Amino acid sequence: MQIILIKDLDTLGQKNELVNVRPGYARNYLIPNKIAIEASASNKAVMEQRAKHQQKEEAKLLAEIAAVTSKLKESPVSVTAKTGTSGKIFGAITSIQIARAIRDQKGYEIDRKRISMPEEIKELGSYKVHINFGGAEPVEVDMDVVAEA
Secondary structure (H helix, E strand, C coil): CEEEECCCECCCECCCCEEECCHHHHHHHHCCCCCEEECCHHHHHHHHHHHHHHHHHHHHHHHHHHHHHHHHHHCCEEEEECECCCCEECCCCCHHHHHHHHHHHHCCCCCHHHEECCCCCCECEEEEEEECCCCCCCEEEEEEEEECC
């Protein structure tokens, strides 16, 4: 029996995918639990429409990501921190501080969970941080850590 998955299922496939399963599994488990729908002609047409709409949304999202990426790569983001006399930072720079600096300086709200640092930042200087927008590769952004005035 052919079905269209409504939700991702590790053992079967991804959302909006057309899959062959045993009729009892479809009728007794997948369809009643709203994990899948029967693959009728009308449901297939709806699935194709959803796929086209999803492709348009993904293209729009990729264009937005490209615009944000180019803006972030223009100039380094400056993060201020309290320091001691030797230039060491009290504590360490966190992803929250980086997200705030990007919001204040570049005007983009980025979730702190998308920011990763290859090393812990505990001194003044220039660093590279990675921002994962969900694409294939994370975006590398330059960041300067400067002493608070």
